[in-house]
Amino acid sequence: MSCLPVIPRGSMAEMQRRQLLRLAAVAPLMLSSCQPRTTPVQWTELSIASDGDQLTFSPMELSCRSGAHVRLTFHNAARYVSFEHNWVLIAPHSFDAVVAGALAAGAGNGWVQVNDPRVLAHTRMCARGQMATVEFIAPAAGDYLFICSYPGHAESMWGVLHVLG
Numbered sequence: 610m611s612c613l614p615v616i617p618r619g620s621m622a623e624m625q626r627r628q629l630l631r632l633a634a635v636a637p638l639m640l641s642s643c644q645p646r647t648t649p650v651q652w653t654e655l656s657i658a659s660d661g662d663q664l665t666f667s668p669m670e671l672s673c674r675s676g677a678h679v680r681l682t683f684h685n686a687a688r689y690v691s692f693e694h695n696w697v698l699i700a701p702h703s704f705d706a707v708v709a710g711a712l713a714a715g716a717g718n719g720w721v722q723v724n725d726p727r728v729l730a731h732t733r734m735c736a737r738g739q740m741a742t743v744e745f746i747a748p749a750a751g752d753y754l755f756i757c758s759y760p761g762h763a764e765s766m767w768g769v770l771h772v773l774g
């Protein structure tokens with residue numbers, strides 16, 4: 610004679626069903642606790658514009674920390690003049706090379722040479738009134754030039770990003 614309680618088949622099925630439901634409720638918690646913790650990115654927001662209709666940037670100087678996740682928004686703030694502008698961050702001592710590369714790249718490439726290692730970050734070209742955003746990780750500490758690479762603009766349309774250590 611068996612000591613096991615007699616469980617009707619129907620209630621065994623019911624117990625299994627309840628167990629499954631309990632597991633289903635807990636499983637998502639278990640899974641989420643197994644995922645690597647991702648700390649939200651702290652963005653350093655920078656804003657810059659063309660100085661109205663002038664071929665200069667405003668402000669002419671920006672700063673951020675080395676390694677910062679920078680989200681820069683450029684605004685072509687011209688009201689009357691319909692030049693296009695962009696914002697291009699360049700490696701030290703590369704002004705002439707980047708400007709020459711921009712000319713070679715042409716309008717079809719937004720006046721920026723594709724895969725130019727001297728271009729550290731850039732927005733697309735913006736027509737009057739348009740804005741564009743670029744995200745990048747700030748390079749090693751130092752002062753970096755940024756320019757507008759539209760032909761003829763870089764001679765007056767430049768500024769300095771101070772990257773702090």
Ligand SMILES: [Cu+2]
Nearest residue numbers: 694757759762
């Ligand atoms: Cu420009």
